[in-house]
Amino acid sequence: MSLEPSDSTVAPWYGSGTFWAIAAVVVAVVAIAVGAWAAFRSANPRRVLYITMPSAVSLLRSEPEISEGIEVLHKGRPLSQPYLVTVEVLSRSSRDIPRPAFGAQPLNLDVGAPVIELLDSWSHSGRSAVPVPALTVTSTGLHVGPALLTRRHHLGYILLVDGPPQLQVMAEMADIDIRGRADPDREGGWVKPTFAIIMISLGAAVFDQLGAVMTLPLLLIALSVYFSLTPESLLSRLRRRVTKPDRR
Secondary structure (H helix, E strand, O other): OOOOOOOOOOOOHHHOHHHHHHHHHHHHHHHHHHHHHHHHHHHOOOOEEEEEEEEEEEOOOOOHHHHOOOOEEEOOEEEOOEEEEEEEEEEOOOOOEOHHHHOOOOEEEEOOOOEEEEEEEEEEOOOOOOOOOOEEEOOOEEEEOOOOEOOOOEEEEEEEEEOOOOOEEEOOOOOOEEEOOOOHHHOOOOHHHHHHHHHHHHHHHHHHHHOHHHHHHHHHHHHHHHOOOOHHHHHHHHHHHHOOOOOO
16 A cells, blocks of 8 residues: 655644734734824823033042142132033933923022033034023022923033032923933933834734735834824825925
8 A cells, every 4th residue: 555645734823814813903903002102102292301410520639649739720719629510401302392391490500519610501402593592600500591492402511610519400390301311312212223123024024914904004103103203193294295395
C-alpha cells in the first residue's frame, strides 16, 4: 500500500480571517480611545515652563588660603561673595502661553542674594515680531512679564550677585505647570516617536490585509496625536493648505 503526500498545509496564524477580524475590532477600539485622548489634549493643551538656574559660579575660591588677599570690586564697591548666576525660562508647551495667563502679575524669580547687576539677557521666541517680555531687576531677583510666551520660548539672564544664590519661583499663572528640571527636552521625548512607530507598523499590517479603508483612519489619528490636534482640526489645516491660493 502506497501513501501519497497530503496537499493540505497549515495556514499561518496571520493569514486567518478570524485574526484580522479581531484585529479590526481592536484597531477600532484603540482609534476611539486615542481620538478621545487627542480631543481632550486639544481642549486642554499642555503648557509647561521650566525655570532653572543651570549655572552659579563663584568668582572667589572657597579655600581661604587661596582667596586670602584677593578682592573683587564692582564699580569700586567690594563684593564679599560674588557669583555669576544664569537663570533660564524655557517654554515647552503645545500652545502659546498668552499674556492673561500671568494673572496681571509678573513671574518673580528670586535668587536669594543681592543682585549687583544684570550682565546679559536674551529672548528667543522662534517667531518674528514677538516682543521681548518686560523685565524688572529687583533687589534679589527679577520680575518677568506679563507677556506672550511662545511654545518654544527661551529666556535667559546672567546676573552678578553678592552671596550664595538659591532660586525660588513665585507666580500666579493659571493652568501653567512650572517645573525645575534642567533638561526638559529629554522628558517624555520617547513617547511620540514610539507611538508613531507603533501606529506606522500597525497601519502597514492593516493596509496589507484590509486595505485603505481601515488604514486611513489610523493614519489620521496618529497624526492628530503627534501634533496634539483633534482629527477635525488636522483635517481643517490640511484642507486650508491644499486650497491655499497661489500668491505668486
